[in-house]
Amino acid sequence: MKQYKIAIILLLSGTLLTSLNACQKGEIPNLNTPIAGDIVKSASREQLMNLAVGMESGMRLTLNTYYDAFGLLGREIYRFSASEPRYTGELMRGQLDNNTFYTTNPWTSRYRIVRQANILIDAATNSAAITDPQKKGYLGFARTVIAYELLLNLNMTYTNGIRTDVKDPDHLGPFKGYPESLTDIANLLDQAKTDLTGSEVIFPLSPGFAGFNTPAGLLKFNRALAARVAVYRQQWASALAALNESFFDLNGSFSLGIFHVYSANSGDQLNLLFLPQNNPGENRLAHPSYAADIAAGDDRIQKATLRTTAVTIDGLTSNRDVWVYRSNVDPVPIIRNEELILIYAEAKIQLTQLPDAIVALNRIRTSHGLAPYAGAVTQPALTTEMLTQRRYSLFTEGHRWVDMRRYNRLNQLPNDRTGDNVPDKFPIPLTESN
């Protein structure tokens, strides 16, 4: 009996022992997500589409931080948060840290999309599942997006520059200065233009690209961005040339353009630039100068609605909420016709074709309930007028600080407290030196 029991136990344990190495075998794959390396080697049609969708989707990451920081530096907004002192501290005082969220998060997100675009380019180039025109469609879109993402980062670091060549993560290109980087961005847009010409677009684009989700449409988007880059480069004639190939329409809707769209669907994002009116706690408020400086009758005052009570934090007070986005699924513009009209006006002013510029400025003024321009018809006066119109038309869209910098007018931006200061650029993130 005893031996019988021992035999059974031994048999059981013997089985267990052998099963230790036998019951499970092999590598455990990633159970949660696709792996980049596999897709780059041999992507299917669907996987390429997923990459394109992921790229468009990812373009929205941490944009709220970017726009808030630009709004603060451009003295367009106040951002009050009980738990984040740096909105009213460092960002208003102009001592920008090279290793904190407002510097690193947007910068990293933009380069993440550049990486995604490079992966998409590699995957599309290697894929046997698509035709050459289809490849060109992917490449053209991906390069346009790279150019846009690089431009946003260059807006941050300005003369500190950016890396424009980041294709190989192990051998990054050097930091290039502001003009050189802008040149690279312009060239990239031109290259994308070549790609898009004669291409076929098979990937889905969100409703934010409604009207622009064809090769011709993407080309117009590309040229609109090229026009913005051209005015940054003070190449006024090329700006006008680019506008001609874009969706610029002097009499068209201001909101014609390309947008980031949002939804509460799974895996999608909400528009974090939205805060309800009179929200307690977290506040995104109009800088008092917005209402103080606005011309009477300007309907753009609706972008900064009166609160029931003013809010004060850290010596800063405002009684108006930013009311540009009115729900957490409102779209955020990438580029839209109102900016293109102002780019047109700017180029014309700089080319001293002042009557043309006035036509464009009046198109903006009258549409917003103002009388036609009646000021001096001089280049400086019209420049000031153009910057004012940009300030109100593109409020909180990330332009004010950049515009004042372009025209060396950062010193005209108000400082509310002693010690406040408007810097002209963000530092390069600390970890770039790694």
Add this chain to the structure above:
Amino acid sequence: MYQIKQLTLLLLLLCSAFVAAAQQKVTGRVTDASGNGIPGVTVRIQQSTHGAITDANGRFSVEASNGSVLIFSFTGYKTQQLTVSGNTINVTMQEDYANLDEVVITGLATSVKRSNLANAVATISAKELYGVAPAQTFDAALSGKIPGALITANSGAPGGGISVKMRGVTSVFGNSQPLYVVDGIFISNVSIPAGLNIITAAASAGNPQNQDNPSSRVADINPDDIENIEILKGASAAAIYGAKAAAGVIIITTKKGSSSGKTTVRFRQDVGVNVARKLLGMRHFTEETALDYGGAAAKAQFIAARDAGKLYDYEKELYGEKGLLLNTGVSVSGGDERTGVYFSANRKAEDGIIKNTGYLNNALRLNVDHKISDRITAGLRMTYINSSADRGLTNNDNNSVTYGVSLASTPEFIELHPDAFGNYPINPGAANFLETRDKIRNNETVNRVISGGEIKATLHNNNMTNTKLIVRGGIDYFNLKTEAIFPRSLQFMKGGLNGASIQGNTNNLNTNVAAILVNSLEANSKLNFTTSLGATLETGNLDNLIATATNLLPQQTNVDQASASQLQQFRQKYRDNGIFIQEEVLIMDAITAAAGVRFDRSTNNGDYRKYFVLPKAALSWNLAKMPFWNVRSINSFKVRAAYGQAGNVAPYGAKFLALTASNIGGQPGSLVDTQLGNTNIEQEKQTELEAGLDISFFNGRLSLEASYYNKKIFDLLLRRAVAPSTGFAQQWVNGGDLRNRGIEIGINATPVDKKVIRWNIAVNFWKNTSEVTRLTIPAFPLGAFGNTLGNFYIQQGKSATQIIGTLGTGKGIGVLGNAEPDFQMSFYNDVTVLKNLSLRFMIHWKKGGDNINLTQLLSDLSKTSYDYDAMDYGNVKNGVYRVNALVNNDASVRVQDASYVRIREIGLYYNIPIPKNRYISAVNVGASANNWFTFTKYKSYDPESSNFGSNTMSTSTTRGSTGVSTGVEVTPYPASKRAELHLAVTF
């Protein structure tokens, strides 16, 4: 497979050899020094598995032949050996003051007497763990009781959350928490976040780490079931556990059924109260300060509130609840020589110090041990736990919604109380925390089964040698349901998310199997060999699903009662296996030499097929057991040294470059992750050398245990910050080495041992210093919110826990502190008067160790700090001074000394003398206080706090805890203290 069959056959043959000798009946009585019979003493015939257990009067009866040796052993007494001659043997047991004869588990299946042990293995008895002043959860009960460990409560929220770091920081990004083994079952101690970031956005700005601060799953275990705990602190002791042992092993043994033939039923009832350890108070305004606070409007508001008598102490309203504590337990222990059964049922229901928070734990346990035959024993362990923790909404956030952040933004003159219709006023500065508290729910519910079994078979046995096969297996399965409900009527839900229901469901199954062959060979009376050979396999399978529904129907919580939803799933699987062999030699019962090697691999490593070789060796020499020893006052004098290696597997997913889900326009998308995988990632390797001296004087009345260790971690698993223009934020690398050195000194004494009074005292001192000895990647900050607020900084040549920060505008960055304590001490006292009245208390002193106090920062910024108007910094208000420091980029004011002296536990117990009767054998009553008295200069709720938790799981989309970020405080759930009355009746 073939070889194993051969081996089995061979072993079978060996087993058929049986021994027989002339047997006779030997009876006797085992008594203590004062002549009372000791029940439960094990009487074993040497070199056999035969034996007996003494009955209630200390009597035993056993079949043994003349000349054979009987071994009498019982916990707390010295083991005695007597040779049989005749039919009667009476024994008087000597008390083992220094626990020299206590048996300590050193291998997966072998144990060594403490007097021969080569490591400093800390043990915690049931009395020390849970018999002084019971803590809420098992993990909290460890506080202060492990010399060499830094144990910190992450949060005061019900359900716990404790960080245990043994001998310093073991890993920066890998696992830094010990392995918990309950009766041979490797249990999960993961902390699974509830997906609160959509509400708090805590991880959206300054630090991307998850800040939900969930409880640790080891908290589920019922501490009342625990018989004792052994702690293997580092690789030198724990190498045999391989790649899971780098941060130490906590070996928990639960209670067994007695084999005395008598069934004991014990009933326990505890009733108590739970209150905040410390409340800071509110800033009291004057007309002048209200004007400064918020201009004329605030001044008017203040005057109106003051005149109406409506200045509120909101802190007290929020954190000042007195929570009722109820704990009821029944245990049954019984059995006979062949079968022992222990059964327990326990229900704990506790309210928190914040309304609508609390903890509930229902636990059942059944432990059965059965002797199938003289050669085979089987043990079964089974426990079912149902726990539920309502944890409120605390800690950091970026949406001004958590209780603490809202409270910090609220001055005393704002009205937040609901009106007669139940409408809560809007709080202009943040959420109305009274409304939030009354309406939300943040619950973790666990249903868990931990079950395992062990079979021990003596394969072969003769008077020189025996071979045992031990087969052990266990499973730990739990389902964790997290539920966070934010109704749409909440102030911060209106116009935004419009109500949220976050439902998380996690299923986790851990399994482990081990088969070990142990051969003992007594070559002669002075030479013993123990050889073990074994194989182990551990697997884990976790599946976490979080559904977040927003725009929720009023009163509804189901995720389909909403117009929008988000889903997240995260799964992880691993399979680790190891093979080990170990040889222990005991010479003259004085010299112990041991050596072993383990081969270990894991599917989490870059190459899952590669075995890592982890050797260990140990030597101890107890000079007092040598023939030449003639110092009578010193009865044990042991020098010892041990060396071992352990690994720490790479975190799950470190090999991959993943594409995460990122959708738009209703289309599915894949977006490259910011974490660059590394296909060459390897285990961290740890070597630890420990040396020590253990001396026992005056028959054990005074003993000293001193250890020095040098623990080195090579190939640290680091998330290297890569240049972000690569598109990646981090990459996994093996990028450096870390060293922890320290000393641990323990003194145990029984200064008084009289019938009237007996006093036992244990004093422990421990100290650790760490240094990053090599770093192949640039120094990097981590663990907090950036340099302007103080941050940890991993830097070659510096302590792993140093805190750096900006020194002021233009002055750059410098060291501001260190989270590592200068040293810690604990004092445990047990005074027993007339055997029946017992006073026990434990004092814990942590000297040094800094926190980053950001609770203070947030209240300073909102001008609500309780000490805002005080003038501790000269001629300027504290609040103004500290805010100016921030303005001037001076982070030093936030880094604060978190030293404390704390009476962790104090309890007074009395055994009511009752006349002998048939029903009740003992009644014990007591009163206790847990963490009641704390002496500290730290200027916030409690020096123990960690905004980032300690072992929060990383998922595809969130980053978990690091090994260093203990001590960052951001408006936590305040720590609480407990006072209880106890009644225990034994039937």
